[in-house]
Amino acid sequence: MARPFATQPAHRRPAATKLRGARGLAGWLFVIPALAFYAVFVLRPIALTFQYSMYEWNGIGPSTWVGVANYGKVFTDPDLFNSLINAFELIVFFSVIPVVLGLAIAATIRRIAASRLALVARTVLFLPQVIPLVAAGIAWSWLLASTGVINQLLRLVGLGGVTRAWLGDFATALPAVGMIGAWVLLGLCTLLLLAGMSKIDPALYEAARLDGAGAWREFASITVPSLRQEIAVCVTVTVTAALASFDIIYIATQGGPGNTTMVPGLQIFYLAFFERQVGTASALAVVLMVLVIACALPIQWFAKDANR
Amino acid sequence: MITSRREAWIGRLLLILLMAVTLLPFLSLFVTALHPSKTYPAGLAWPDSPQWGNFLRAFEAANMGELLKSSVLIVLGVVPISILLSTMAGFAIGHLRVIGARVVFLLFVLGLTLPFEGIITPLYYQIRDMGLLNTRWAIILPLIGLFMPFGVFWMRAHFVNMPAELSESARMDGANVWQLFRRIHIPLAMPAISSLGILLFLWTWNQFLLAIVLVDDPAKRTMSGALGAFQGQWGTDIPLLCAGSLLILTPTLVIFLIFQRHFVKALLQGSLKG
Numbered sequence: 001m002a003r004p005f006a007t008q009p010a011h012r013r014p015a016a017t018k019l020r021g022a023r024g025l026a027g028w029l030f031v032i033p034a035l036a037f038y039a040v041f042v043l044r045p046i047a048l049t050f051q052y053s054m055y056e057w058n059g060i061g062p063s064t065w066v067g068v069a070n071y072g073k074v075f076t077d078p079d080l081f082n083s084l085i086n087a088f089e090l091i092v093f094f095s096v097i098p099v100v101l102g103l104a105i106a107a108t109i110r111r112i113a114a115s116r117l118a119l120v121a122r123t124v125l126f127l128p129q130v131i132p133l134v135a136a137g138i139a140w141s142w143l144l145a146s147t148g149v150i151n152q153l154l155r156l157v158g159l160g161g162v163t164r165a166w167l168g169d170f171a172t173a174l175p176a177v178g179m180i181g182a183w184v185l186l187g188l189c190t191l192l193l194l195a196g197m198s199k200i201d202p203a204l205y206e207a208a209r210l211d212g213a214g215a216w217r218e219f220a221s222i223t224v225p226s227l228r229q230e231i232a233v234c235v236t237v238t239v240t241a242a243l244a245s246f247d248i249i250y251i252a253t254q255g256g257p258g259n260t261t262m263v264p265g266l267q268i269f270y271l272a273f274f275e276r277q278v279g280t281a282s283a284l285a286v287v288l289m290v291l292v293i294a295c296a297l298p299i300q301w302f303a304k305d306a307n308r
Numbered sequence: 309m310i311t312s313r314r315e316a317w318i319g320r321l322l323l324i325l326l327m328a329v330t331l332l333p334f335l336s337l338f339v340t341a342l343h344p345s346k347t348y349p350a351g352l353a354w355p356d357s358p359q360w361g362n363f364l365r366a367f368e369a370a371n372m373g374e375l376l377k378s379s380v381l382i383v384l385g386v387v388p389i390s391i392l393l394s395t396m397a398g399f400a401i402g403h404l405r406v407i408g409a410r411v412v413f414l415l416f417v418l419g420l421t422l423p424f425e426g427i428i429t430p431l432y433y434q435i436r437d438m439g440l441l442n443t444r445w446a447i448i449l450p451l452i453g454l455f456m457p458f459g460v461f462w463m464r465a466h467f468v469n470m471p472a473e474l475s476e477s478a479r480m481d482g483a484n485v486w487q488l489f490r491r492i493h494i495p496l497a498m499p500a501i502s503s504l505g506i507l508l509f510l511w512t513w514n515q516f517l518l519a520i521v522l523v524d525d526p527a528k529r530t531m532s533g534a535l536g537a538f539q540g541q542w543g544t545d546i547p548l549l550c551a552g553s554l555l556i557l558t559p560t561l562v563i564f565l566i567f568q569r570h571f572v573k574a575l576l577q578g579s580l581k582g
Contacts (some may be wrong), residue, residue, distance in 0.1 A: 022406075026485045027406035027407075028407075030397060030404070031400045033393045033397075034393040034397035035412065037456055038415075038419065038457070040453060041431070041452070042422065042427065042453045042457075045431045046422075046426070048427075048433075049426060052429065109319040109320075117320060124327045124331065126564070126568075127331075130561065130564045132556070132557060133532075134536055134539075135532075135535060138539060138549060139334070139336060142546065148336075149332065149351045191572070195576055243423065246424075246425060246517055247517070247532075250536070265425035265517075268425045268426075268429065269521070273521065285428075285429065286426070288426055292422070292426075293418075296420075
């Protein structure tokens with residue numbers, strides 16, 4: 001259809017004129033409703049978060065301008081700063097474990113990806129993505145309790161000495177919460193990476209085999225480089241989930257014991273709605289939003305470059 | 309041949325192990341839910357006399373009938389409008405290429421990774437000033453706004469690949485922009501729209517933060533938000549809590565199992581595009 005029009009400019013002009021009409025007001029009528037909702041319920045609150053972060057306000061009475069003092073507090077108050085550190089520690093569990101383990105698992109099951117078992121597995125591995133995180137939190141709190149299944153299994157294999165209430169122990173609470181996140185995200189990463197692997201040309205693997213490459217060489221020089229985009233997606237999704245975690249921690253530990261599992265999301269919630277420190281909560285919220293974008297953007301650029 | 313057969317067996321073993329780890333929490337919930345109320349069952353143990361009645365008690369204690377109704381109302385408020393608005397905007401940005409499309413698109417994309425916690429504080433005061441606190445609108449309206457970045461991003465990705473000739477020939481036949489959108493582009497966009505619908509349904513149903521901050525009455529929350537309240541109230545009665553959790557995750561589970569093909573496809577594409 002394109003060519004006849006291109007060779008007949010006289011016919012093309014009317015269509016082009018109408019197209020120009022649709023690019024103006026008529027077209028914008030299609031964008032405005034979405035933009036309005038976005039502006040009122042997202043952009044305005046973002047701007048207000050910036051504004052609140054410059055004030056000291058208890059949410060009810062008058063507010064006082066304090067400039068960037070709230071930001072100073074975020075980085076100097078040990079409790080607040082600690083929540084940021086915890087969020088980064090959670091990345092190890094939410095991102096590193098699911099992505100690395102997901103890669104290893106996907107590479108191992110690649111050959112049977114079309115079998116019946118793998119089809120069943122696709123459904124099963126997606127379950128953690130479908131259920132509410134709150135339910136995952138409740139189920140795992142019980143699994144990790146002192147009389148829970150995890151300790152039962154540990155005793156079964158002779159590790160009775162390390163059993164404890166995993167979520168109640170100062171030393172293990174954060175890794176335990178992290179494991180819940182790993183459980184939620186591992187299936188998604190595995191399946192995403194597996195889908196990516198199915199697009200790799202099998203001839204590449206055959207050639208590698210003929211050259212005498214072992215499974216490890218194959219994995220390192222064919223599988224991983226071909227999956228740059230999928231890996232970037234997994235990393236973005238999981239890092240965002242780690243930095244912005246809320247549901248699981250609210251249910252499993254509420255930030256405790258002590259402050260060992262406090263994360264920025266939960267801290268904002270407590271500060272704003274229980275401790276009535278709206279300014280500090282907002283400064284932490286701004287830091288969190290900036291951190292998430294600062295982590296997500298470079299990964300996206302990395303994936304885009306890989307495409308070209 | 310021998311090596312690849314061994315690899316296949318290792319693969320199968322690994323897959324089964326992975327499925328077992330995935331299913332373990334569900335199994336534990338189920339077995340624990342059958343123990344007598346107010347006991348602390350030790351690990352995975354089948355009870356002497358399974359208390360199937362726990363599910364009924366949890367159903368009543370959690371006020372499940374009301375919760376289901378509330379979640380359905382919220383989903384019905386959020387999903388159709390979000391789909392319509394993002395399809396329209398995606399069409400104008402990706403296909404009509406309105407003047408300034410790049411800038412608007414960038415504005416939406418910036419919201420893609422926004423953590424909801426980042427704006428929850430001003431949102432609370434805004435919803436309060438609108439007089440909507442403790443109503444379902446407090447969840448519905450902000451969620452529509454919060455879903456716009458992904459929705460527009462998703463639908464634009466579809467419309468960007470639609471050939472311009474399609475619309476040019478329709479316009480030659482005298483169709484205006486709305487007719488073009490309604491009669492030609494919406495039917496062609498149905499696969500993208502239904503995947504988006506599945507994702508938005510899931511994210512609405514499981515929304516927790518907005519529910520616990522903006523709505524006090526659990527009966528007006530989403531399922532997920534109500535489960536938080538249920539835990540607060542029945543947290544000490546482990547079997548009942550487990551039974552309640554299972555009940556609350558059953559609706560999504562059932563819908564997932566019915567539409568599993570679509571779900572898996574939507575979730576895989578959804579994260580790839582996101």
